[in-house]
Amino acid sequence: MTAIATEPLLEGRSVTKRFGGLIAVNDVDFVVYPREIVGLIGPNGSGKTTLFDCLSRVQPIDGGRVFFKGVEITRLKPHRVAHLGMARTFQVIRVYRKLTVLENLLVSRQWRGESLWNQLRPSHPDTEGQARRLIEFLTLEHLTDSPAGTLSGGQRRLLELGMALMPDPDLILLDEAASGVNPTLVETIKDRIRALNTEQGKAFLVVEHDMRFIADMCSRVYVLNYGEKLAEGTPQEVMANEAVIEAYFGA
Ligand SMILES: Nc1ncnc2c1ncn2[C@@H]1O[C@H](COP(=O)(O)OP(=O)(O)OP(=O)(O)O)[C@@H](O)[C@H]1O
Ligand SMILES: [Mg+2]
DSSP states (O other): OOSSOOOOSEEEEEEEEEETTEEEEEEEEEEEOTTOEEEEEOSTTSSHHHHHHHHTTSSOOOEEEEEETTEEOTTOOHHHHHHHTEEEOOSSOOOOTTSBHHHHHHHTTSOBTBOHHHHHSOOOHHHHHHHHHHHHHTTOGGGTTSBGGGSOHHHHHHHHHHHHHTTOOSEEEEESTTTTOOHHHHHHHHHHHHHHHHHHOOEEEEEOSOHHHHHHHOSEEEEEETTEEEEEEOHHHHHTOHHHHHHHHOO
């Protein structure tokens, strides 16, 4: 490291989220630096999706602070955070099943919250060109005019990645990028994420239960357990960590 350390792209300080008596995210510190691919793992119910909900501001944060590009986003509205350049995908895939692949990308060019009617009005040619380039990049050309409901699980994951990419974000939060995806398409998804990272400098925070995926993609990993940060380090370090093994497999 040089004397002038890189500023974090995303930083959480003591982030806490409660649901009644349950502390779903408990005093968690983390950073994502520009151009990093960071993993977020942990057993079922450990708080990964809740942390994403807090970061994308879908859920209010009960304690702690979050900074994105040096701006405090702890209490910003979701669309403001999106404007700053953060996007996310969802554990349960959210695409408009009756709209085509192209139409799904066109509606997601606008910030969520705008009416569907407004979003579907004829788009600017640049927007459609951008959507078509993304479809090609994601190897979905043959499905451009197919309703999203007819796509396989993996193709829908790719489409959802495309929808997240439409506003050209700098950081993308991926919630279970590879679950329900056949092995061939998992490799496509990995390859596209790598290309976005190396060629366009996009950073990712990735939740995934597939440890092969995490080991192949991430330079650093945070491990949550019962909402608390249990470990952090390289994929090799955390996967060899006794406490992490115990959290996953029991004592
Ligand atoms: N809206 C909610 N209301 C009440 N409790 C919730 C809510 N959302 C999540 N929880 C609880 O918070 C805890 C963390 O859930 P979360 O979905 O964040 O876990 P996760 O790590 O994403 O799990 P998984 O790997 O199964 O997706 C769980 O105990 C869950 O039941
Ligand atoms: Mg989850």
